[in-house]
Amino acid sequence: MIDHRLIGGLHVEAVRRAGLHAEVEPHVLFQTSTIGALLEGAFDGDVTFAELAEHGDLGLGTLNGLDGEMIALEGSFLRADADGAISVISPAAGTPFAVVVPFAPEIEFALEKELGHAEFVAALDARLAGHGASAAVRVDGRFGRVHARSVPRQERPYPTLAEAAKSQHVFDFTDVDGTLVGFRFPDHVDGVEITGWHLHFVDAARERGGHVLSCAPAGVRVQLDPSGELHMELPPGV
Numbered sequence: 229m230i231d232h233r234l235i236g237g238l239h240v241e242a243v244r245r246a247g248l249h250a251e252v253e254p255h256v257l258f259q260t261s262t263i264g265a266l267l268e269g270a271f272d273g274d275v276t277f278a279e280l281a282e283h284g285d286l287g288l289g290t291l292n293g294l295d296g297e298m299i300a301l302e303g304s305f306l307r308a309d310a311d312g313a314i315s316v317i318s319p320a321a322g323t324p325f326a327v328v329v330p331f332a333p334e335i336e337f338a339l340e341k342e343l344g345h346a347e348f349v350a351a352l353d354a355r356l357a358g359h360g361a362s363a364a365v366r367v368d369g370r371f372g373r374v375h376a377r378s379v380p381r382q383e384r385p386y387p388t389l390a391e392a393a394k395s396q397h398v399f400d401f402t403d404v405d406g407t408l409v410g411f412r413f414p415d416h417v418d419g420v421e422i423t424g425w426h427l428h429f430v431d432a433a434r435e436r437g438g439h440v441l442s443c444a445p446a447g448v449r450v451q452l453d454p455s456g457e458l459h460m461e462l463p464p465g466v
């Protein structure tokens with residue numbers, strides 16, 4: 229353990245890879261590296277998807293080389309390529325940035341009406357009031373629209389994330405059944421995590437998906453798993 233902090237109600241603990249042990253404690257978020265390191269172009273991590281699976285069954289992130297968007301759902305680790313096509317990730321593949329949790333939802337509700345993105349996340353925030361700073365979410369159902377993106381694999385020497393994002397592909401799924409997974413993190417962990425809501429989508433056929441830029445749910449079931457505990461694995465140099 230190299231750090232031990234309490235940040236805005238979210239307890240953050242960091243370890244090196246050698247200090248990792250399998251932990252399947254419900255509600256404990258597990259993250260590899262930091263969003264700050266990813267922003268600076270640290271696109272190769274030292275944790276495999278087999279190891280990531282020991283820390284959670286729901287989550288999101290990316291693959292080494294920034295090779296697409298990752299969606300973890302019910303223990304399956306899926307990759308959306310630059311055009312949003314889904315494939316299953318090899319357990320031996322590595323990740324430079326990922327967040328997972330052993331998903332154990334404590335709040336469940338339905339949103340029946342079609343909502344814009346801002347209304348949707350406001351509804352999630354309203355249900356989380358008084359439940360702590362962070363949460364994992366799973367949303368299943370119909371979406372009038374999902375506006376998403378993915379990124380093509382980057383070559384060394386790696387650019388910054390902002391530079392790499394210029395080659396991102398943006399696409400829309402309309403009138404689609406599927407699942408959103410993701411997290412909310414507080415402003416206090418800026419640099420460690422993407423603050424606010426970070427959501428990834430996969431369709432019901434597990435054929436198309438990506439990082440969500442905005443969405444319009446139109447009849448969905450929401451499950452929320454509030455958390456006050458984040459364990460981080462920091463690769464060398466981070």
Ligand SMILES: [Zn+2]
Pocket residue numbers: 288289297426427428439440
């Ligand atoms: Zn993302």
